[in-house]
Amino acid sequence: MATATHDPNKNYINEKSGIWSWLTTLDHKRIGILYMISVMSFFAIGGTFAMLLRWELFSAGRNIMDAHQYNQVFTFHGAIMVFMVIIPGIPAFLGNFILPLQIGAKDVAFPRVNLMSWYCLMIGAAIAFFSLFYNGVDTGWTFYTPYSISTQNGTLLMVVGAFIIGFSSILTGLNFIVTVHKLRAPGMSFWRLPLFIWALYSTALLQILATPVLAITLLLLTAERVLGIGIFDPKLGGDPVLFQHFFWFYSHPAVYIMILPAMGVVSELIATFSHKTIFGYKAIALSSVGIAAVSFFVWGHHLFVSGQSEVAGILFSFITMLVGVPTAIKVFNWVATLYRGSMRFDSPLLFALGFIFLFTIGGVTGIILAVIGVDVHFHDTYFVVAHFHYVMVGGTLMAIMGGIYYWFPKMFGRMVNEFWARISFVLIFVGFNVTFFPQFILGAMGMPRRYYDYLPEYQSLNRISSVGAWTIGTGFLVGLFVIIHGMRKGVKAGPNPWGGKTLEWQTASPPPHENFHVQPVVTAGPYEYR
Amino acid sequence: MSTVKTATSGHHHHAHHYESAEHEYVTSKFGTWVFLVTEIVMFGGLFVGYILFHEKFHEMFHAGSTFLNWRLGALNTVVLLFSSLTMALSIYYAQLGKKSLVLLNLYVTLACGFIFLTVKYFEYTHKFHEGLFPGALFSYDGPEAHQFSNLGMYFSFYFVMTGLHGSHVIAGMGLITWLIVRAHRGEFGPEYYTPLECTGLFWHLVDLIWIYLFPLLYLIG
Numbered sequence: 001m002a003t004a005t006h007d008p009n010k011n012y013i014n015e016k017s018g019i020w021s022w023l024t025t026l027d028h029k030r031i032g033i034l035y036m037i038s039v040m041s042f043f044a045i046g047g048t049f050a051m052l053l054r055w056e057l058f059s060a061g062r063n064i065m066d067a068h069q070y071n072q073v074f075t076f077h078g079a080i081m082v083f084m085v086i087i088p089g090i091p092a093f094l095g096n097f098i099l100p101l102q103i104g105a106k107d108v109a110f111p112r113v114n115l116m117s118w119y120c121l122m123i124g125a126a127i128a129f130f131s132l133f134y135n136g137v138d139t140g141w142t143f144y145t146p147y148s149i150s151t152q153n154g155t156l157l158m159v160v161g162a163f164i165i166g167f168s169s170i171l172t173g174l175n176f177i178v179t180v181h182k183l184r185a186p187g188m189s190f191w192r193l194p195l196f197i198w199a200l201y202s203t204a205l206l207q208i209l210a211t212p213v214l215a216i217t218l219l220l221l222t223a224e225r226v227l228g229i230g231i232f233d234p235k236l237g238g239d240p241v242l243f244q245h246f247f248w249f250y251s252h253p254a255v256y257i258m259i260l261p262a263m264g265v266v267s268e269l270i271a272t273f274s275h276k277t278i279f280g281y282k283a284i285a286l287s288s289v290g291i292a293a294v295s296f297f298v299w300g301h302h303l304f305v306s307g308q309s310e311v312a313g314i315l316f317s318f319i320t321m322l323v324g325v326p327t328a329i330k331v332f333n334w335v336a337t338l339y340r341g342s343m344r345f346d347s348p349l350l351f352a353l354g355f356i357f358l359f360t361i362g363g364v365t366g367i368i369l370a371v372i373g374v375d376v377h378f379h380d381t382y383f384v385v386a387h388f389h390y391v392m393v394g395g396t397l398m399a400i401m402g403g404i405y406y407w408f409p410k411m412f413g414r415m416v417n418e419f420w421a422r423i424s425f426v427l428i429f430v431g432f433n434v435t436f437f438p439q440f441i442l443g444a445m446g447m448p449r450r451y452y453d454y455l456p457e458y459q460s461l462n463r464i465s466s467v468g469a470w471t472i473g474t475g476f477l478v479g480l481f482v483i484i485h486g487m488r489k490g491v492k493a494g495p496n497p498w499g500g501k502t503l504e505w506q507t508a509s510p511p512p513h514e515n516f517h518v519q520p521v522v523t524a525g526p527y528e529y530r
Numbered sequence: 531m532s533t534v535k536t537a538t539s540g541h542h543h544h545a546h547h548y549e550s551a552e553h554e555y556v557t558s559k560f561g562t563w564v565f566l567v568t569e570i571v572m573f574g575g576l577f578v579g580y581i582l583f584h585e586k587f588h589e590m591f592h593a594g595s596t597f598l599n600w601r602l603g604a605l606n607t608v609v610l611l612f613s614s615l616t617m618a619l620s621i622y623y624a625q626l627g628k629k630s631l632v633l634l635n636l637y638v639t640l641a642c643g644f645i646f647l648t649v650k651y652f653e654y655t656h657k658f659h660e661g662l663f664p665g666a667l668f669s670y671d672g673p674e675a676h677q678f679s680n681l682g683m684y685f686s687f688y689f690v691m692t693g694l695h696g697s698h699v700i701a702g703m704g705l706i707t708w709l710i711v712r713a714h715r716g717e718f719g720p721e722y723y724t725p726l727e728c729t730g731l732f733w734h735l736v737d738l739i740w741i742y743l744f745p746l747l748y749l750i751g
Contacts, residue, residue, distance in 0.1 A: 106547035109557050174564045182557040183547070212568045216575035220690065228666025229686035231579055236665050237680035242582065246575060514546070 011413070011510040026111035027513060032097030033411070034118050039089050040480070042125065046080035047473060049073050054435075054469035057462050060454055067452040071138035074450060078141030079158060083165050084125050086396050087254065090261035091207070092117065092172050094403045095200045097411060099176060101504035101511060102194045104185025104520040109178040113171050120168035128161025130154070140450060142251070145232035145243040149224050156225050163218040166211045169257070173207025176200055185503070187522035194502045194526040195271075195284050199264025202288040206253045206260070206295065214250035217243065241306050248299035256295040258392055259359075260288055262399030263330055266352045269402050270334045271527045272500045273349035274341025278527045280333035287326035294323050304375045313372050320370035327363050331356060346498070347421035351402025354429045358394025362387060365440070380450070383443025386436045393472075394432055401428070401479060408483070409497045413509045414490030416482050424479040431471025438465045502526050543722070555724045562728040566735050569698075573739055576694065580687050580746060587683065593674045594684025595751040597662055599653065603748040606649050610737045613642030617730045620709075624723040632718060632726075636710050639733070643703040650696055657685070664689045688747055695743055698736045705729045 012029045022030055052073055056063045065073065096114065100107055108114050131137050131154025139148040139155055148155055180193070180201050193201075221243070223229045230236025232243040271278040278284065300308055300316030308316075334356060343349065365387040369375050378384060401424070408416050438461040443449075447458050454462065496505040507516045548554040584591045620635035661669035668675070668682030675681050709729055712718065718726055 109547075110561055111545070111547070113561075170568050174561060174568070177564055178557060178561040182553070182560060208564060208568050209571055212572035213575050216572045219694070220575075220579070223664075223686075223690055227664050227686075227689075229690060230665035230680070230683050231583070231686055233665070237587065237683055239582070242579065246579075 008508070010512060011508065012513050013412075013510050015513050024115075026107070026115055028096050028100050028108045028111065028114060029411075029511065029515075031111075031114050031118055032093055032095075035088060035093035035096060035121075038118070038121060038125075039085055039093050042080055042084040043476075044480075046077055046085055047476060049077035049080070050469060051473050053077060054466040056452075057454070058466045059463075060456050060459050062453075068138065070452040071140075071450075072136035075137045075140050075158075076132075079128065079137070079162065081392075082141055082254075082258075083128075083162050084121070086258045086392055087165075087169055088121060088172070089258075089396065089400050090265060090403065091176065091200055091203055091257075092121070092168070094265065094400070094407065095176065095196075095203075095261060096172070098407060098504055099179060099197060099200055100183070101410075101507065101515055102197055102502050102526075103180065103183065103188055104503050104516065104522065105179060105183035106514045106516075107183075108175045109183055110175050114175055117168040117171035117175070120164050120171065124161045124164030124166075124168065126161075127164065128158045131157035131161070142247060143218075143221060143243075144247075145221070145224070145240040146234060148221065149233055156222060159218050159221050159225075163215055163222070166215050166218070169207050170211045170215075173204035173211070176204040177208065180204075185520050185522055189522075191282070191285075192522055192525050193285070195267035195278065195281070195288075196261075196264035196502075198285040199260045199267070199288045202292040203257050203260045203264075205289075205292050206257050210250045210253035210257070210296070213246060214254075217246040217250065220246075241303070241308070244303055244306055245299070248302045249296075252299040252302065253292075253295045255388075255391070256291055258396050260291060262355065262359075262396040263288065265399040265403040265406075266334065266355050267330075268500075268502070269348045269352035269406055270337050271529075272406070272498050273344050273346060273352070274337050275344070275499060276337060276341040276527075276529050277525075278333070279336035279339075280329070281525065281527065283329050284333050287329045290326035291323060294319065294326070298323060301370055301375070304372055305379050317370050317372050321367055324363065324367050331360060331363075344498075346405075347416070347418060347425055348402045348406035348498075350422060350425045350429075351398045351405065354425065355395055355398040355402065358390050358398060358429075358432065362390030362394055365390065378443055380448055381443035382439040382447045382449055385449045386439035386443060389436050389439075394436070398428070401425070404483065406498070407504075408486055408490075409493030410504055410509050410511070412487050412490070413493055414486055415493045415497060416486035416490055420478060420482045420485075424475050424482055427475030427478060428472055429475075431468045431473075431475055434468030435465050435472060436468070438462075438468075501528060551722060555727070558724045558728055559731070562731045566731060569735060569739075573694070576687075576691055577742070577746075580691070583683060583687070584750075587678070587680065590678040590681055591684050592751050593678055594681055594688070595748060596674075597657070597660070598688070598748045599656075600748045602649055602653055603744050606646050607740065607744050609642050609645050609649075610740050613639045613646075614734050614737045616642070617706075617733045621723060621726045621730055624713075624718045624726050625720050627719045629713065629716060629718075633710065633713050636706055636713060640703055640706045640710065643699055643706070646699055647696065650692065654689075657688075691743055691747065695736070695739055698739070702729070702733050702736050705732065 012027055022034065025031060052064065056065050056070055096108070134154030134157060136153055137155050137158045138151060138153065143155070143159060180197060220229070220231055224232055228236070230238045232238045232240050234240055267278065267284055298316060298320045300312055301320045304313055369378060369384065369387060405416055405421050408414070442458055442461050445458065447454055493509050495507065495509050503520055503522070506520060544551045544554040548557065616635040616638040620632050620639065623631035623635060661671065662685050663669060663682065664686035665682045668685060670681070706729060709725060712725065
């Protein structure tokens with residue numbers, strides 16, 4: 001409730017002090033910051049593994065690790081990046097901070113559940129990392145049976161860790177759905193929701209409908225290893241392909257858990273930095289829901305060579321191509337918004353433009369992979385590796401970086417150093433293409449993924465790729481420097497440094513504990529510039 | 531939890547980010563329903579696995595089910611259905627403000643949970659005694675085991691499905707214990723019974739899942 005006696009110097013950061021006040025906080029903004037610290041730490045670890053992988057692949061033959069270590073490093077790289085960085089990255093970190101602000105609420109619906117979800121992530125991650133003391137994990141992040149049943153190492157710990165992290169995702173999704181339905185400010189109808197909220201809402205639907213399937217799959221895999229229940233073990237009459245069906249029934253929608261919120265961030269960036277009413281608001285909003293709906297019926301495109309029926313393969317191939325329709329609707333509407341906009345080329349917009357460019361390549365190569373005849377050739381080659389890195393790194397991570405720079409003034413009340421923020425963009429963007437574009441060619445030449453070694457004729461392209469990877473690494477280090485420097489020494493920011501129209505820009509930076517001193521009442525859509 | 535006393539209502543609480551106790555009630559109830567959806571999807575994975583393998587090893591599943599005692603399963607079904615009634619009655623009496631009847635019904639619900647688990651305990655130990663373990667641990671050496679080499683898989687499904695269900699019964703009993711503590715403190719009444727309502731929804735779902743498990747596991751022979 002509005003109080004007449006609020007102290008303008010009090011905000012969510014300095015309202016209470018001490019580490020304990022952070023670890024027990026129920027404030028969605030503080031929980032968002034906890035997620036930020038966790039996700040950035042996990043990203044640093046997963047990124048270090050990536051750098052080591054590219055070092056090993058710099059030359060044919062052994063460079064710095066043996067084949068067994070290599071299998072572990074790519075498993076940890078994948079599992080950390082998927083379960084601990086990209087899935088929680090936008091919803092649980094940026095979404096937690098921004099969602100209640102953008103809909104004019106004081107908090108999420110269930111603050112204690114929100115804190116619990118962070119602890120689920122941390123406990124799950126701790127258990128997963130503990131597997132390093134039990135000879136690591138070498139199954140790849142997909143834990144395919146029957147190998148994951150028989151390999152003698154810490155796979156069980158990693159599986160249990162991923163299971164617990166799954167609950168973190170479920171609880172975040174549950175909170176967001178209920179918050180969007182029940183805690184919107186007066187006048188905030190569904191058609192006045194910012195597009196980031198539409199994207200988070202669609203993501204939350206996936207989180208609650210798909211993640212429980214991962215939970216039961218990993219529970220069965222745990223029982224498989226502990227009790228030998230045999231459901232996925234052909235020796236006992238079980239079916240290993242059933243594991244793949246279960247796993248991808250979650251993990252394909254999970255790909256959209258990773259990319260949908262990124263699309264939401266990009267919609268915000270494009271609108272604010274074009275200073276123009278977004279083109280096709282309803283189309284962008286509904287295409288998020290459309291992508292979420294279609295995503296449940298495409299998992300079979302991971303099983304084109306696993307022995308599913310031809311009819312199933314053709315159906316999955318066709319439905320997969322349908323994903324291109326709502327995705328293209330978004331891209332065209334973003335471009336139409338940029339057209340004749342009053343563009344400000346600040347670093348957030350650069351990342352948004354980078355997203356559109358890279359994500360489009362990732363998306364179009366996804367359509368190529370949906371063609372069964374082509375996929376049989378490209379399956380498990382570097383073409384696939386390049387494709388999903390274009391989507392997940394070129395898409396999601398670009399959006400996270402853009403989103404951090406965009407909402408940084410709101411989170412910390414200070415601006416980042418714009419010059420160095422742009423430098424980080426250039427390094428990441430250029431390094432990214434240098435890393436992954438050659439991998440399309442390597443894949444087309446037939447280089448298989450997840451192999452420790454390669455034929456000599458692949459070496460020159462692998463070297464280019466490794467140099468690109470180190471460039472990306474440098475770019476993210478610069479980004480980390482920009483963020484830390486901005487927190488400590490950045491120029492003080494006003495409530496609305498970018499001229500944004502959504503509600504979070506109408507309160508102080510950083511916002512007070514209850515978000516708004518006066519309950520906002522919404523009378524117009526989110527992007528009414530001109 | 532940072533609850534505040536509101537100036538208008540005086541004697542019941544709601545968290546600071548809700549407009550009113552009513553707002554908190556409908557929001558909590560909606561959140562519980564969303565949570566139940568995730569539970570249904572999770573159990574759904576098991577049911578899909580069951581359907582696929584039941585289809586594939588039709589006769590083996592029938593042979594496996596003959597090892598279960600349908601009378602004990604039926605007893606547990608009645609116990610859980612009755613507990614759903616008492617759970618619902620506890621909410622009804624909270625709405626009428628009758629504290630002692632709320633407590634009585636909660637205690638009966640909790641007791642039903644205990645009866646269910648006790649029956650399950652005797653069923654489980656009997657299976658262990660016979661060597662009817664899941665999958666690779668299966669060590670029963672009767673004629674059925676020679677007829678169906680993967681009879682252990684039936685018990686994989688039996689133990690995983692009833693085990694996951696049983697863990698939900700235990701979780702529900704924990705919640706009911708927490709409700710009893712709060713009811714003793716006199717926290718529930720016509721103005722505020724949200725935790726009763728939400729736990730009740732969860733308890734009914736746990737019962738409902740058993741309603742499906744009972745015929746699928748016990749009555750297919």
